[in-house]
Amino acid sequence: MNPMTAARSPLSPTDRPQLGLRERKKIKTREGIRAATYALIKEQGYDATTIEQIAERAEVSPSTVFRYFPTKEDIVLTDEYDPLMLEELRNRPAGESWLDSVRHVMHLAIEANNREDPEVARMRAHLSVQVPAVRSRMVESMSATGRLLREAIAERHGLDPDSIEVRVYAMSFIGGLMEASMYWAENDFEGELSDLVDRALDVLEHGLPTENT
Amino acid sequence: MNPMTAARSPLSPTDRPQLGLRERKKIKTREGIRAATYALIKEQGYDATTIEQIAERAEVSPSTVFRYFPTKEDIVLTDEYDPLMLEELRNRPAGESWLDSVRHVMHLAIEANNREDPEVARMRAHLSVQVPAVRSRMVESMSATGRLLREAIAERHGLDPDSIEVRVYAMSFIGGLMEASMYWAENDFEGELSDLVDRALDVLEHGLPTENT
DNA sequence: TATATTTTGAGAGCTACTCTCATTTCATGG
DNA sequence: CCATGAAATGAGAGTAGCTCTCAAAATATA
Numbered sequence: 001m002n003p004m005t006a007a008r009s010p011l012s013p014t015d016r017p018q019l020g021l022r023e024r025k026k027i028k029t030r031e032g033i034r035a036a037t038y039a040l041i042k043e044q045g046y047d048a049t050t051i052e053q054i055a056e057r058a059e060v061s062p063s064t065v066f067r068y069f070p071t072k073e074d075i076v077l078t079d080e081y082d083p084l085m086l087e088e089l090r091n092r093p094a095g096e097s098w099l100d101s102v103r104h105v106m107h108l109a110i111e112a113n114n115r116e117d118p119e120v121a122r123m124r125a126h127l128s129v130q131v132p133a134v135r136s137r138m139v140e141s142m143s144a145t146g147r148l149l150r151e152a153i154a155e156r157h158g159l160d161p162d163s164i165e166v167r168v169y170a171m172s173f174i175g176g177l178m179e180a181s182m183y184w185a186e187n188d189f190e191g192e193l194s195d196l197v198d199r200a201l202d203v204l205e206h207g208l209p210t211e212n213t
Numbered sequence: 214m215n216p217m218t219a220a221r222s223p224l225s226p227t228d229r230p231q232l233g234l235r236e237r238k239k240i241k242t243r244e245g246i247r248a249a250t251y252a253l254i255k256e257q258g259y260d261a262t263t264i265e266q267i268a269e270r271a272e273v274s275p276s277t278v279f280r281y282f283p284t285k286e287d288i289v290l291t292d293e294y295d296p297l298m299l300e301e302l303r304n305r306p307a308g309e310s311w312l313d314s315v316r317h318v319m320h321l322a323i324e325a326n327n328r329e330d331p332e333v334a335r336m337r338a339h340l341s342v343q344v345p346a347v348r349s350r351m352v353e354s355m356s357a358t359g360r361l362l363r364e365a366i367a368e369r370h371g372l373d374p375d376s377i378e379v380r381v382y383a384m385s386f387i388g389g390l391m392e393a394s395m396y397w398a399e400n401d402f403e404g405e406l407s408d409l410v411d412r413a414l415d416v417l418e419h420g421l422p423t424e425n426t
Numbered sequence: 427t428a429t430a431t432t433t434t435g436a437g438a439g440c441t442a443c444t445c446t447c448a449t450t451t452c453a454t455g456g
Numbered sequence: 457c458c459a460t461g462a463a464a465t466g467a468g469a470g471t472a473g474c475t476c477t478c479a480a481a482a483t484a485t486a
Contacts, residue, residue: 020483020484021482021483021484022432022433022482022483022484025433025482025483026433029433050471050472050473051472051473051474052472060434060435061434061435061436062435062436062473062474063434063435063436063437063475063476064433064434064435066473066474066475067433067434070474071473071474072472072473072474132353135353136349136350136352136353137349139349139352140345140348140349153421157421157423158423159421159422159423164392164393164396164409164412164413164416165412165413165415165416165421165422166421167392167396168388168389168392168393168412168413168416168417169416169420169421171388171389171391171392172385172388172389172416172417174388175381175384175385175387175388176381176384176385178384179377179380179381179384180377180381183377183380196377199377199378199381200377200378200381202378203377203378203381203382203385204381204385207382208366208370208372208378208379208382209372209378210370210371210372233452233453234451234452234453235451235452235453235463235464238451238452238464239464242464263440263441263442264441264442264443265441273465273466274465274466274467275443275466275467276444276445276465276466276467276468277464277465277466279442279443279444280464280465283443284442284443285441285442285443427486428485428486429484429485429486430483430484430485430486431482431483431484431485432481432482432483432484433480433481433482433483434479434480434481434482435478435479435480435481436477436478436479436480437476437477437478438475438476438477439474439475439476439477440473440474440475440476441472441473441474441475442471442472442473442474443470443471443472443473444469444470444471444472445468445469445470445471446467446468446469446470447466447467447468448465448466448467449464449465449466449467450463450464450465450466451462451463451464451465452461452462452463452464453460453461453462453463454459454460454461454462455458455459455460455461456457456458456459456460
């Protein structure tokens with residue numbers, strides 16, 4: 001949303017070089033649909049907002065909305081940090097502990113996501129808590145991220161990325177991230193999301209606070 | 214499905230004592246809808262099976278189907294072991310380690326679920342892998358179980374059930390269970406699900422196999 | 427400017443799901 | 457056994473998300 005800052009920050013969507021009119025229009029349409037959706041949801045709530053209304057406000061036809069986004073939930077959620085996160089993960093110093101690498105990358109992702117548009121970031125988290133359909137779409141998307149994570153983990157530890165061990169390990173990180181995000185939204189976004197993620201990762205690393213082993 | 218064996222096993226739905234004709238009919242209808250659904254899905258697949266077809270085969274009206282099950286996915290999934298699992302968890306000996314308690318209860322749940330109708334158990338796992346809508350409904354239902362788990366954990370460790378630590382901890386178990394189940398289905402149900410759950414729990418307890426710390 | 431390619435809009439169609447209301451089915455007291 | 461009240465059912469209309477098709481409009485290319 002803010003190309004000035006986004007351009008220099010890590011983990012932000014790639015800048016668009018020289019694009020034809022066609023491509024530029026597509027991006028504009030896409031962002032128009034998103035903007036219309038956010039505005040309408042803010043006004044009326046998620047369920048009360050129909051695709052027809054979104055299309056109307058974005059000045060496109062309903063067909064076009066579905067051409068740009070497979071489902072209504074995707075309009076709210078889609079954003080692809082995954083490949084960037086993965087690369088960042090691979091580029092971490094070899095000596096660094098795995099948990100620290102993950103911690104680092106998650107912090108980066110949160111920061112990037114937040115800088116791009118803090119209000120939207122909160123709305124997403126909020127809807128993930130409130131609207132089951134949105135939440136489940138988010139879980140799906142996180143699972144996809146998890147599948148990528150597996151490969152990074154397997155690579156680093158010399159394990160089979162499809163083994164159940166690696167799967168469970170990867171999923172625990174994704175789950176921790178999700179819980180952190182939902183906890184944040186449920187508690188009115190007080191405090192920093194990064195701190196919550198840290199606490200989540202601590203639990204995965206050391207178990208519950210009272211278990212001093 | 215099999216009252217003879219189900220009656221004596223732990224973690225099985227409560228037997229129904231003396232019920233009026235009305236209640237008995239309701240149970241029959243409910244099971245009829247389920248049976249019709251399973252049969253149709255087996256024949257045509259999940260997506261190709263419509264509520265109308267289900268209603269027709271179960272000899273009820275479509276309205277009735279929705280009266281018994283809020284969504285199509287719920288016809289396939291719903292089954293309430295949660296309260297029983299919770300009680301079982303609370304009744305574990307005080308000295309037993311938390312991980313062992315969870316392991317024990319999960320084994321019981323798997324066993325019960327499997328004894329009731331192995332084929333249905335597999336179909337569920339299979340659909341959770343294949344059909345996004347079913348999977349996401351299952352995730353939701355598991356999250357609900359997770360919320361119950363939190364209380365048991367908090368009770369045992371003297372922590373706040375709503376703290377992020379307990380949430381993450383509970384979620385890691387649920388996630389492990391889900392991964393095990395999906396892994397099982399994805400690998401054609403070879404081996405025992407309980408063994409997979411054990412491996413999942415081992416990862417949560419000790420980290421990945423190569424990390425010998 | 428002419429032609430090929432993409433993108434869009436219009437509209438029909440499907441299905442999950444909701445709501446309402448009249449009808450049927452069961453429960454209960456006399 | 458019957459009358460009355462309550463609950464379950466069926467029929468039908470309606471909504472919204474989503475898919476598909478096809479012709480028109482916009483853009484690229486020569």
